[in-house]
Amino acid sequence: MNRASAAVRNTPPRLAALCLLGLLPAAQAVQPQQPAPAFDALAGHQGEVRLVDFWASWCGPCLQALPRYEALRQELHASGFEVIGVDVDQRPQDGAKLLQTLHLSYPQVVDPQGRLAELYGVNGMPASYLIDRKGQVRQVHVGFDKNDIEPLRKAVAQLVEEK
């Protein structure tokens, strides 16, 4: 015990700081009730309910989600709902080729370096962040199953009613 405390006392402060730095997490995942990290496409739809969807062409569940989000957007866009897709393909041409076949009407952001994904702390694919009119994250969802769309539709319908 005494030997351990002596070792701590004798540790140079710079080395101790270096060790503590290694313990810090690289990026904090965005949680519900936190303000959504800002980026241009998100700011362009301020005051709307937004769903930020991180997807990639190589991710099977993402391909199931994209047309369903498009349908949801078609249904609720007039009420103030927008989907913002973030393509995290490291080769953006892969995502662009897929988009040509899907004909999605909502805005897409290309993020080959994963800067936005890092900012949001994406820890699985696809990852979606439901953001209310005030810019607060209200729901975070990782993965996709076709049964997820109905609860999402209800959540969006509720959020567009909020002023």
Place this chain on the structure above:
Amino acid sequence: MRQGIGGGMRWAMLLMCMTLLGGCSAMQPKAWQRGDLAQPEMAWDPDPVDAAIRQHTYESKEAASGSAAVGGGGCGCSN
């Protein structure tokens, strides 16, 4: 007379060892960096149907099952 390593040198060596060991740590790709890993050629069995047929043929010919990947199968006579 025995001469020890100086305090500064000791800490420098410790730091160097930690740095070298840190280089051996696994670098797990982030969720959005798995594009190359998701390619079909990276799969253990690129064609699961073909793999299942080959496994079925193997089991039929060897009259044993499960010996390719899990414990069990075979005559068990080597123990």
